Amino acid sequence: MKQDETTAVKKHPVPVQAEPLTDEEIDHLLANLSSDEIEKLLEDVESNPDDTFLPPSARCTYHCEKKPTGAYNRKKLLGYIYDQAKKTPDKIDYVPHVPGVTRGKKYVAPEQEKLLGIFDNEDIELDIEIGDEFEMALNDASTNDMIDLAGIMGLHSMMTQDQYHHAVGTKTFKNEEFDQKLGWDGVTKATALKAYPPEEPNRTDPVEVFEKIRSADEELHEVNLNNVEVSEKQFLDIFDALKENKVLTNFALANTSLTDWAAANLCHTLQNNDTLESINVESNNITPSTLSKLFESLNMTQSVKELKAMNQAAQIMGNKVEMAITQSIEKNKTLLKVGIQFEYPDCQNRVAVHLQKNLDRIRIKRIAEKLAARETSGYLMWPSVMPKQEEEWTKAEEPPEDEWEYYYSDEE
DSSP: OHHHHHHHHHHSOOOOOOOOOOHHHHHHHHHTOOHHHHHHHHHHSOOOTTOTTSOGGGSOSOOOOSOOOSSOOHHHHHHHHHHHHHHSOOOOOSSOOOTTOOOSOOOOOOOOOOOTTTSSSSOOOOOOOOOHHHHHHHHTOOHHHHHHHHHHHTGGGGSOHHHHHHHHHTTTSOGGGSOTTSSTTSOOOOOOOOOOOOOOOOOOOHHHHHHHHHTTOTTOOEEEOTTOOOOHHHHHHHHHHHTSOSSOOEEEOTTSOOOHHHHHHHHHHHTTOOOOOEEEOOSSOOOHHHHHHHHHHHHHHOOOOEEEOOSOSOOOOOHHHHHHHHHHHHTOSSOOEEEOOOSSHHHHHHHHHHHHHHHHHHHHHHHHHHHHHHHHHTOOOOTTOOOOTTSOEEOOSSOOSSSOOOEETTOO
């Protein structure tokens, strides 16, 4: 028995659990490995592209053993790939193609099973328990009550505007005044679109505009060249004549293919003209750098109150240009409206704050002028109250408790 037990022990030895290696022991083993052994070890280890602990060269199992042929040349590489694709023969078609012959099984869509009770013509009764009190209230409710309930539930958002007004109008007006096909009893339909006649093209003649600007026509206060084909020479002549013009106030040049060179001449014109108040150069080909100079030229005379320059060929201006435009606007005390798209919120906020300051400055100046005019007239009153001509006014002898006070002659 003892010999059998000893044999059994030899046949089934107890497994010995080895202690895990420390980092120092692992580093010592890796340091003693040769280059061939390290490459063999990397081949056996499963690569993980997302493992940040492995070097980039060890995250992929594929290793190219070819020697480099030279520096990277993208054009040469694409040409080589194109030549190889042309030289590679097509795969042999073992079964020749015959037009009109269908091989294999044709796909047939499975038949959809009819849902019981939905597509039948029989009426469907929904068994919903809402309580006896609610059921009695709905049964006895009138049309106006149902309209009020639908408004509370937000059902009006599912209807067109005409249907909603017709339904609500039945509460206060007679039903004969409304179309019975609309409202709560009608079928929901989209409102028919109204047909508007096409807008007539702009027939303004640039040559005629140039002659009027050069002659300083007193009736020419506004020029609209929007959507008109104007040559670059005509632009230069108009801008040159505009330097001496003291009548024109509004100038619109939207979608006229205004070039960068012509826009640069417009900047020089704005530096010498102090009567223009509104300029529109939207939808043109002005570059961001020239657009920045355009805003900078407004600070020379500071007479322009509105400048629109949206939708240029270059949609993105960049941080440098936007900051330059913002600084030019902050130096202008007359500009009230600016039509331009900023990408950076800082520029947008700074421009909005400065334009609001300009509006407040004008409002305060206007109120101060009104108060000065009333003080010179000898009557103290609220700014919003003006005396009527047929009424007699008397000046208060003693200062009132409030800041402003006025009296009628017939009052006690």
